[in-house]
Amino acid sequence: MNFNSKATPLAWSKLSKIILVMKFTAILIIAALTNVSAKTFSQTVSLRQKNASVEKVLRLIEKQTGYHFMYDKQDVSKAGGINIDVDNVTIDQALTEAFKDQPLTYKIFQETIVVKKRDANNTPIEIKAVDIQGTVSDAKGPLPGVNVKLKGTTTGTATDVNGKYKLTVPEGSAVLVFSFIGYTSQEVPINNRQTIDVVLAEAPQALNEVVVVGYGTSKRVDLTGSVGSVGSKALQERPQTNLEQELAGKIAGVNVSSNSGAPGGATKVRIRGYTSLNASTNPLYVVDGVVWTEGGNAINPNDVESIDVLKDASSTAIYGTRGANGVILVTTKRGAKGGAGTVSYDSYVSVSKMAKKLDVLNAKEFLAIEDLGYANIKKYDPTGWANGDYADDDPKVIRTALIGKLFDANLQPLYDVDWQDATTRTAVSQNHNLSFTGSGEKMNYGFFLNYADDQGIILNSYLKRYNARLTFDNQIKPWLKVGATLNYNAQEGRAQDNGVGGNNIPRMLVEMPSIIPIRYPDGSYGKRTDYPNMEGGDNPVAQANEITQLSKLRVFSGNTYANINILPSLQFRSVLGVTTSANYYPNSQTGLVGGATANQDYSSASISEANNVFWQWSNYFTYDKTFAGIHKINLVAGFERQNFKQTGFGASTSTLSDNFYSFYNLGAGQIPGRPSSNYDAWQMQSFFARLNYNLKEKYLLTVTGRQDGSSRLGKNTKYGFFPSAAIAWRASQEAFLKDNKTISDLKFRLSYGLTGNTEIGEYRSTANIETTPYVFGGAQAIGTRQTSIGNEDLGWEKNSEIDFGVSLGLFNNRINIEADAFLKKTQALLLNSPIPQTSGFGNVFKNIGKLQNKGIELGINTTNIKTENFTWSSNFNITFLNTRILALGQNNDDIFLAPGFLSDFNLMRVGLAPGSFYGYTVLGTWGTSEAAQAASYNNLKPGDLKIKDTNGDGKITADDREVLGKSTPDGFGTFTNNFRYKGVELGIELQFNYGNQIMNLTKHSGQDRTGQANSYATVLDAWTPEHQNTSIAETRPAYVGYQTEIYSTKVENGNFIRGRSVTLGYNFADNILKKLKVSRLRVYAQAQNLFIITKYTGYDPEVSTYNGSSNFTQGILFYDYPKPRTFLLGLNVSF
Incomplete structure (x- = not known):
């Protein structure tokens, strides 16, 4: 196949044929779903055998028809050889012919044929x-x-x-x-x-639990790799609208960070640390055997039956280049077997409020700080002060001019607005799930509906989701089973936290001056420019009402499968999955929202769209057989093809002729923007195999290999092979432990494997061009230019991992302990490498870096008390993690990788954790007695920050910067306790995190500078001649200069303990259920994010600027959507 980044006509021709075949296959499978299976088979038999044994003839018939035979080996062994020559006869005719001279008879029961000997008179014995x-x-x-x-x-x-x-x-x-x-x-x-x-x-759960692994399932007791699981019961205990949040705290080694409190807000899932610097670190999601490309928000959590997380390389190697970051396998609910249908309804209503408010200046405090700052101008610019340069900035002059609008006759403020209260609300959300499941003799079905309305605590923010899913499974023949899943998901969300680093609503909650009203008596919005010298940005209530930032997502996905039992021990499975999505983003801003300049029209509108198509076709054989009762072999081998295509466009305009038009008429804008469009595509083909060998239920071996070819990589390195091997010893099955009353299960595991990562975007291996405007002959023209240089040797990032694990069950598995130690190294990291300037470019993308993660995972599940009416169980997991950069190219030079304004301090250095914070250490402030010494350092004054002279050269320069902290934690985990007394249940879940720091950049504008915006109340502790023991510099207006760098005062302790959830529920007893004619009835109340213990001063210590879009913005804050505290009431009922 052609793996060039741009598809050739030949490639499209081949692809069209493949798609045609897949469509035909899908039609056949779906048509088969509508068939009603007959109770007996209609296959014909063709046999030509001479002097064949009875067992051989029966095996041949079984292979041709799918019927199974029951017989006594002693009966058939006494029969003579069979001579048979039949062609396309019925099974009755074939058996009659085969047994005509034999002392045997038969009878058919559904798909089973019973063979017995005749009686002494050679007449058939009646088989009842x-x-x-x-x-x-x-x-x-x-x-x-x-x-x-x-x-x-x-x-x-x-x-x-x-x-x-x-x-x-x-x-x-x-x-x-x-x-x-x-x-x-x-x-x-x-x-x-x-x-x-x-x-x-x-x-015992540890022994019997069935988990999903790549291209198959396994009992947990047979696992040789590290796999964590979350069952449907645990998923139901803490309902979420986000699938990724369902994983939070459930599995050791899986760190789930909620980076925003917005509905559908960004969530970062990282399994066993960082695995890349430039490529994606997101795990691979596989839903019902098909890769999922649309993110966790497009999956209804209530549709999920179980989640299995593959963590070590032995488990993930079967996914090759897409397994480096771990694999999350999602199994959705399907129709239930068992006759009568079931109707289930699950619902909850929740109320959310702001969990914490930040302490900011009220109106009088704001004015007092402004007065103090103005008075200090003469200290920091004595010449300008003497020349009268700041006369127009005198607060008294400004306030006098605003008497009646913002101030009374005594120059006291007319308004004192708490913008956090004004812009947030008590949000009421709801979630409803309705399902219909059932089965017939050969088929089961499921129909699942969901409506979720998640309202945010900031005004007019929400996410609404509509989901419908249909499943069929049909056992058409004993040798053939087919099934299909169709899923439709529609979402509409309205964001109120876009524009990171700009003047968005979360920033304005702090910085909008409290002296400005929400609205004036005439109904017009108060604007920040109503008070001179204020920065850009505006009234957050006006933004919430007049800025519309919508995201509309439509996802249609479907997959079909066919299972063919070729032999009792050999199965073939084919899975075809297709996902299409349309992402539509209309945005608009009316002219009622202000900006940096007074009386300027800031109205605008834009539309962008991205349409994705992904398909995957997997075909594989599974051979599962036991020999001599002690040798179990499970072999999987197959082929897979994946293809992804995205098209998109964007258009914008500004200065609308009327606010009425919004984004519905971009032609109403007077200043049109430059339109854009894009096309991206990639494809991958793979071969894979896995062998599991089990000897005597004691000794386990797994060997896996996968070869991937990817269009994303250079033409010399498109293919890679990723092997793994694992062994395990179930010591508890040995004679010396088998009857041990204390140790009920003991297993040791050891694995090693290689995986890869190519999640780097398309066309990174090729030279790229773009269009650009230029002026020619006095007129603007459009041309093209090359923007990057290609690398034909660009290859995979390679991850090697060794894992040693122990599984221990004690006291009949009332205590289960799972411990893993792992060492994971990433080589050939994709980084920009400098090249000679004569090339016309500064660098080229190469495989040159190395990264290491090592850690220990510990999970303990206990049943502390278990009586007839009372049960107390606990779950504790903790992960200790150490991440270090080992190499950064030929010279190991420092690299700053974070996006935008974060790049000055987000350090990548050999020997450090990725994303370490780099800046100046603040020792306090200079006192009046230190004036001479302060002046020797860059002419500083008493009241300025005292910066550590790291290199001791008597100057404060960039060379004095040092590492101030890191965003990666040393450890994280959860502790959960569940109590049940008869029908009453109580669950308490605590989350903890330690060993990381937070870079709180909001202190740059909220504390370092004053006079241009409102500030944190901490500025009341700023340096004054009477109060010199502080680390906050003396107050002064920003326009006369102020100290603002990456200081240690912005780095905060990220440790926390969170009361993630408390749940109180009641399950109604069977006698009540019978009276109500229901099979299940549960009511519950739950509190989420109930409390948090931390030294961090912001809203919440789980933060990530840019909504976690970069690998290295975790732990960095420049204003975020506040996280809510939520209380909900729920109902689960089945009929």
């Missing part, structure tokens, strides 16, 4: 069918969905919602097998009984 029925339950009551199967056959059924089953089986000494996830399977001989009731016992 009997109906077996009964109820399956556990200690709490009936169990729906339990699999009931005739041993050695495919004949089976499942219990209905009341735990009842009915199954027709051949009379005799057959055995029924009862199995259900989470319970120990039972084999029960029929023994001529017609009613068989079974009580299943809960299996």
Whole structure:
């Protein structure tokens, strides 16, 4: 296949054929879903055998038809050789022909054929069918969905919602097998009984839990890699509108940071630390076997059955170049087996309020600071003061001119606005989920609906989501199962925190002067320019009302699969998934919003759009067989193709002729912007295989390999191979531990593997050009220019990881401990490398850096007390993490990688954690007795900041900067306790984080400078001749100069303990459920973000400027959307 960045006509021709085949395949599969399976098969049999054994003939018939045979080996071993020559005959005809000279007879029961010997008179013995029925339950009551199967056959059924089953089986000494996830399977001989009731016992969770791994499933006890899981029960306990937030605190090694309190706000998920500096560090999401490209907000969390997180290289290597950052496997809910349908309704209503307010100056304090700053001008600019340069800036003069508008006759403020109160609200949100599930004899179905209205605490901010999902699974034949999922997701959100670093609403909550009103008596908005010398930016209430920043997302996704049982031990699976999305972003601002200049029209409008199409086609074989009862082999091998395409455009205008037009008529703008458009595409093809070997349930081996080819990389390095190997020893199965009453499970794991990362954007390996305007002959023209130089050797970032893990279960698994130690190294980091200026460019993208993460993960689950009516269980997990840069190219020069204004201090240096903070250390302020010494340092004065002279040269220069902290934590985790007494349940979840710092850049404008905006109340502690023991410089207007650099005073302690959630619920008892004619009824109340213990002075210590869009903005703040405290009431009911 052609892997050039730009698709050639030949490539598109081939792609068209592939898509045509996929469409045809999808049509066939979907058509198959509508078929109603017959109770018997219609396959014909063709056989030509001479003197063949009975067993061989039966195997051949079984292979051709999918029927399964039951027989006594002693009976068939006494039969003679079979001679048969038939072509396209029915199975009855074939068996009659095969047994005509044999002492055997047969009878068909659904998909099972029972073979028995004839009686002594050589007449067929009548094989009777009997109906077996009964109820399956556990200690709490009936169990729906339990699999009931005739041993050695495919004949089976499942219990209905009341735990009842009915199954027709051949009379005799057959055995029924009862199995259900989470319970120990039972084999029960029929023994001529017609009613068989079974009580299943809960299996130890650590042993029985089934987890999803790449291209398959595995029992946790058989895992050799590091996999964390979250089940549907845990997901339901703390409802979220964001899938990623469902993971928060649930799995050791997975750090989930909520970077914004906005509805649908950015969330950063990082698994086992940083894995790259320039490429993406986001984990790969795979939903029902298909890569998901649309982010966690486009998945309804209530649709999720389970989440499995692959953490180590042994687990992720099966995903090759996309597995470097870890893999999150999402399994969604499907139709339930078990007869009668089920209707479920899950809903909650929540109330959110601002969790914390920042302490800022009120109106009188603002004016007092302004007066003090003006009086200090003569100290910092005595010449200008003497010349009268600041006479017009005299606050008394300004205020006198504004008597009646902002001040009374005594120059006292008419208004004192708390902008945090004025711009925020108590937000009421709601979430409703309705599902219909059920099954027939061969098919199960599910239909899931969701409506979510998430209202933000800042005025007019919201995210609304509408979701519909349909699932089918159809066992058409014993050898063929097909299924499909169709999903539609529509979202509309309104943001109120765009424009990081600018004058957006979160910034104005602090900096809008309190002396300005929300509105004047005539209804017009107060503006910051109403008071002279104020900076740009404006009334946050006006912004919330008059600026419309919408995002509209439409996602349609579907996948179909076909499972073909080629042999009892060999299966083929084909999965085709397609996701299309339309992202539409209309924005507008009316002329009622002010800006930097008074009486200027700042109205504007814009529209941008991005349309994505992604498809994936996976085909793989699974061979699963046990030899001699002790050798278990599971082999997976397959091929996969992925393709992604995005098209987009944008247009804008400003100075609208009328505010009415908004973004609906860009032609109404008097100053049109320059339109833009884009096209991006990439494709990948892969081959993969994995072997799992289990010897005696004690010794486990996993070997994995994947070869990927990616269009994103240079033509010399498009393909890469990523292997891994893992071993495990279940010591608890050894004779010396097997009957140990203390140790119920003990397993040691060791793995090593390689993965890759190519998430660098498209066309980085090729030279790029762009259009640019220029002036020619006095007129503007459009030309093109080359913007970067290509690199044909640009390759993968390579991650190697070694992991050692221990799983320990104690006291019948009432205590389960999972511990991992890992060392992960990333080589060939993608970085800009300097090249000679004669090339016309400053650098080229190369694989030159190295990065290391090492850590320890510990998870402990305990059942502290368990009686008939009371249970207390706990979950504790903690991750210790150390991340260091090992190399940065040939000379290991320092690099500053963060975007925009952050780049001056966000340091990448060998030996340090990525994103270390770099700046000056503040020792305090200069006192009056130190005037001479202060003057020797850049002519500073008493009241100025005292900066540490790091190199001791008697000057304060850039060479005096040093590392002030780091954004990466040393450790993080959660501690959860769940209490249940009869139907009452109480859950308490605490989150903690330590060892990192926060760069609070809001102190640049909120504390370092005064007089141009409102400030934090901390400026009341600024230096004065009477108060010199402080680290805040003397107050002065910004326009006469002030000290503002990256100082240690902006670096704060990021440690915290958060009361993430407290849940109180009640599950109604069975006797009440029967009266109400429902199968489940639960009501609950929950508090989220109930409290936080921290020394950090901002809203919340989980912060990331630019909404976490860069790898290295975590822990950096320049104003953010405040996080709310939320209280909700919920209901879960099923019929």
